[in-house]
Each structure stands twice: as C-alpha cells, then as structure tokens.
Amino acid sequence: MDDSQxxxxxxxxxxxxxxxxxxKYSGALLGVILRMCRNRFQAEDLLQETFVKIWENIGxxxxxxxxxxxxxxxxxxxTTLNALRKPDLLIQTDELSVHNNKAQSEPxxxxxxxxxxxQKLEPHxxxxxxxVYFRGYTHREAYKEMGVPLGTFKSYxxxxxxxLRENYSEQLVILWFTIELLA
Amino acid sequence: MKKNKILEDGLLEKYLLDELSDNERLLVEDAIHxxxxxxxxxxxxxxxxxxxxxxxxxxPNAHVxxxxxxxxxxxxxxxxNRWPLMAAASLALLFLLxxxxxxxxxxxxxxxxxxxxxxTLSLQERLGVLEENxxxxxxxxxxxxxxxxxxxxxxxxxxxxxxxxxxxxxxxxKLVVVNPQGLPNxxxxxxxxxxxxxxxxxxxxxxxxxxxxxxxxxxxxxxxxLNITIEPAGGNDHPTVERLISYVTL
Numbered sequence: 001m002d003d004s005q006x007x008x009x010x011x012x013x014x015x016x017x018x019x020x021x022x023x024k025y026s027g028a029l030l031g032v033i034l035r036m037c038r039n040r041f042q043a044e045d046l047l048q049e050t051f052v053k054i055w056e057n058i059g060x061x062x063x064x065x066x067x068x069x070x071x072x073x074x075x076x077x078x079t080t081l082n083a084l085r086k087p088d089l090l091i092q093t094d095e096l097s098v099h100n101n102k103a104q105s106e107p108x109x110x111x112x113x114x115x116x117x118x119q120k121l122e123p124h125x126x127x128x129x130x131x132v133y134f135r136g137y138t139h140r141e142a143y144k145e146m147g148v149p150l151g152t153f154k155s156y157x158x159x160x161x162x163x164l165r166e167n168y169s170e171q172l173v174i175l176w177f178t179i180e181l182l183a
Numbered sequence: 184m185k186k187n188k189i190l191e192d193g194l195l196e197k198y199l200l201d202e203l204s205d206n207e208r209l210l211v212e213d214a215i216h217x218x219x220x221x222x223x224x225x226x227x228x229x230x231x232x233x234x235x236x237x238x239x240x241x242x243p244n245a246h247v248x249x250x251x252x253x254x255x256x257x258x259x260x261x262x263x264n265r266w267p268l269m270a271a272a273s274l275a276l277l278f279l280l281x282x283x284x285x286x287x288x289x290x291x292x293x294x295x296x297x298x299x300x301x302x303t304l305s306l307q308e309r310l311g312v313l314e315e316n317x318x319x320x321x322x323x324x325x326x327x328x329x330x331x332x333x334x335x336x337x338x339x340x341x342x343x344x345x346x347x348x349x350x351x352x353x354x355x356x357k358l359v360v361v362n363p364q365g366l367p368n369x370x371x372x373x374x375x376x377x378x379x380x381x382x383x384x385x386x387x388x389x390x391x392x393x394x395x396x397x398x399x400x401x402x403x404x405x406x407x408x409l410n411i412t413i414e415p416a417g418g419n420d421h422p423t424v425e426r427l428i429s430y431v432t433l
Contacts, residue, residue: 015255022248027240028233034241044247051251065212066199066225069233074201116238133235138202139193154193161196164231 003068010058018055025069026051029076035134036080046083050076077136084136117167125160128153186218195225199232323360323397331355337411337429343367348391348429350409357402359409363393366428369413376414378422379406380430385422408432 001020009017029050034043053075061071114134118126124146131142143153189195189211197203198211215221326332332353339346347365352358366375375391377400388400391411412419413426 015252018255019248019252022251026247027242028236030243031236031239031241035239044243047243048247048251048254052254055255065215067229067233069236070199070229073232073236077201114239116235118235118238129235132196132200133232134239138200139197157196158193161228161231164235165227168231168234 004063007058007061007063007068010055015055018051021054021068021072022051025072028069029072032073032134032136033076033080035130036077036136037084042083043080046080047076049083050079053079081136117164117171120167121160121163124156125163128156129160129164132157186214186221189214189221190224195221195228199225199228326353326356326358326360327351329353329356333433335409335431335433337409337431339366339429340427342413342426343428346428348393348411350431352402352409352433357404359388359400359402361391361398361400362396363391363398364396366391366393366411368393372416373413374416374418375428376412376418376422378410378412379403380408380410381405382407385410385424387418387420390418406433 003021006017006020010021026047030043030047033046033050034040037043037046050072054072057075061068114126114130118129121129127146128142131137131145132139137145139150139154139157143150146153146156148156194203194207194211195215198208198215203211215225327334332351335350335352337348337350343366346367349362349365351360351362361377363375369375375393377388377391378385379388380386381403382405386403386406388403388409389398391398391400408430410422410430411428412422412424413428414423
C-alpha cells in the first residue's frame with residue numbers, strides 16, 4: 001500500500017492507517033527530533049506529539065505539493081522548536097525534572113553523529129546539512145553557528161546536496177548494474 | 184519568480200525546510216507547479232532528503248507507539264463509519280417498533296376474527312335450529328291442512344273429565360300427529376302413552392308428553408282405534424287398561 005492510500009485512510013480517521021505511517025516514518029522523524037533536542041525522553045514525547053498533530057491535521061496535507069515525509073518533517077521540526085523555546089515549562093511539568101537530572105548525571109548518547117551517504121561528505125558539508133536538516137537551524141542561524149559568511153554557508157549546502165545527489169545516483173547505477181549482472 | 188533565481192538562492196531547499204515567508208512560499212509553489220524542470224528538481228531534493236532521513240533514523244522505544252495508541256484509540260468504527268451504523272440501528276429500531284405495532288394490530292384483528300367466527304357459528308347453530316323448527320312446523324301445518332288428514336278428538340273419560348287431545352291421521356302419508364296440550368298434567372313418575380288397536384291387540388305408538396304442542400307418533404296399519412293410557416314414566420310394553428283415559432274409533 002502506498003502513502004497516498006494510507007493517508008486517505010487516515011483522512012477517514014482510521015487509526016490503523018496512522019500506525020502504519022508511524023511504523024514507516026517514526027524512526028526517520030525521531031532521528032531529526034533527537035538531534036534537535038538531544039534528550040531521548042523528551043524526543044520520544046515530541047515524536048508522539050508530532051503523530052497526534054499528523055492525526056489531527058492530516059486534512060491540510062496536500063500530496064500534490066510534496067511527499068508525506070516532507071510534510072511530517074515540518075510538523076516534527078516546528079513541534080520540537082516550539083518545545084525548545086519554552087524549556088522551563090517542560091521541566092516543571094510531569095516527571096521531566098527527574099529525567100533532566102538523570103540526563104545530567106549520565107552522559108547522553110551522541111546523536112549528532114550522522115550515517116549513510118552523509119558520512120562520505122567533507123566535515124564542513126556534513127555540518128552544514130546537519131544544521132539545517134537535522135538540527136532545526138534556519139540558514140540565517142546556521143551560518144552564524146558555523147562561523148562562516150551566509151554566502152559561503154549557502155554554497156556549502158548546495159555543494160553538499162549536489163554531492164549527495166551524485167552519491168545516491170551512483171548507488172542507483174550500482175544497484176541497476178547488480179540487477180543486470182544477476183539477470 | 185524566475186527559475187534561475189529559485190535555484191541559485193536555494194529557495195527549493197528553504198521551501199522544503201519550511202523556512203520561507205508566506206509570500207515566498209506561494210511564489211515557489213506556483214513556480215514548481217508551472218515548471219516541470221523545477222518540479223523534477225524538487226522531487227529529487229525531496230527523495231534525497233527522505234533517504235538521508237532514513238539513513239539517520241533512530242528507532243523509538245516500543246512504549247511510544249503504545250502511548251500514541253492510547254491517545255488516538257484502537258481501531259474500530261470511525262466517526263465517518265459510525266453514520267451507516269447509526270442509520271442501520273435507527274432502521275432496526277423503527278422496524279422493531281413497526282413490527283411490535285403490527286403484531287398488536289394482528290393480535291387485535293385475530294381476537295376479533297375469533298369472536299366473529301364464534302358468533303357466526305352460534306348464529307349458524309341457531310339458524311339450523313330455526314330451520315329445523317320451521318320445517319317441522321311447516322310439515323305439521325301441511326299435514327293438518329291437508330284434505331286427506333282426519334282430525335280426531337280424544338275426549339277424556341271419567342278419570343280425566345273435561346280433558347281432550349286432538350289427533351291428526353293421514354292414511355295416505357301414513358302419519359299421526361297428536362296435540363296433547365288439553366290433557367291434565369301428571370306427576371313426574373307418570374306419562375301418557377298412545378296405542379293402536381289392531382284386531383284386539385294394543386300396539387305401542389309412542390309416548391305422549393303433554394308439555395308439547397304436537398307429538399308425532401308411529402302410524403300403525405289397520406288400526407281400528409286410538410287409545411291413551413297413563414303409564415309409568417318412560418312408557419310401558421303393554422297398556423294398563425285400567426288407566427285408559429280416552430279412545431276414538433277410526
């Protein structure tokens with residue numbers, strides 16, 4: 001079943017369809033949320049919040065404008081950024097303070113580390129992509145974080161994306177070649 | 184917005200990341216919609232973005248899905264699917280009420296039908312009795328009025344003075360009918376009985392209860408006279424001649 005069929009069922013308020021989307025995309029979304037907030041407990045809470053928003057706002061998703069993941073990513077990013085803007089409130093609610101203490105006493109796993117095609121990029125390309133795609137920075141915030149001029153930062157992002165594109169195309173060619181050989 | 188500007192300014196990436204102002208977003212969306220090259224560019228960007236995300240995915244703990252399921256609810260009839268169910272339930276209720284109403288109506292109709300049936304039966308019985316009575320009366324009238332019928336008066340002797348019975352004898356039809364109402368009443372253990380005299384022998388014609396208007400008796404051939412005696416209730420095999428109260432010669 002493709003995403004459009006599943007989304008159609010979510011629109012009809014079928015919870016099973018939402019859980020199918022969760023099974024497919026929760027890992028990718030948690031990868032983003034966790035790299036933004038760096039606290040697993042909070043990240044999982046925000047992931048749950050993200051899927052509740054997906055459930056409630058699926059009517060505003062327009063498949064002609066882009067993939068489901070892109071739409072869900074935007075929700076996850078905005079939900080996380082909103083939560084990070086009011087950290088005090090979060091700490092005061094429920095058991096978060098306990099977990100924060102725990103986080104302070106035990107070193108948190110380094111979720112900043114990136115995998116896949118990104119690993120093959122130069123460190124400055126990696127960081128540029130990581131800042132804007134995985135850590136929720138806007139271009140205007142990210143170039144300051146990296147300490148390079150905005151123009152330079154933009155070209156880093158474009159170069160990185162171009163390299164990633166080549167890399168994924170190569171993967172496709174290799175895959176095609178392997179299939180041809182097997183055939 | 185021009186394609187080159189969108190590409191050079193990295194607006195596709197910013198659009199993907201939701202970093203554009205509302206105005207810029209609408210312009211880029213419009214450009215993607217109109218320009219197939221831009222559309223293809225954006226498709227690749229999105230696909231690579233998604234691949235990158237999957238390569239850097241981190242699996243959440245299982246309890247997160249459980250928590251989500253608690254908040255969203257388990258699969259079942261959805262809001263939209265509840266309407267047909269409610270419609271079906273309403274129809275079922277309507278059907279039930281209609282059935283109940285129809286059942287009551289049917290019961291009432293059935294009771295009335297039973298009543299009418301029993302009334303009809305009773306009327307039929309009464310009609311049967313009336314027809315029987317009418318036939319009997321008609322036969323008797325015809326018998327009495329027939330020119331071949333001989334009316335005979337049986338006057339009571341000294342035992343029952345001033346009493347009388349009337350016999351109608353029709354030799355052609357071989358019928359005898361007697362009106363015994365002029366005979367005095369007897370105790371319960373006694374009855375009147377009628378006999379025909381044939382060559383000196385008394386032959387039983389039947390009982391003659393005086394509470395009836397007309398009594399049909401057996402016609403006996405070659406009878407010379409008709410005789411009435413008082414006998415024990417239920418009648419006798421032989422006449423008690425001592426208690427002969429009336430006779431008439433034919």
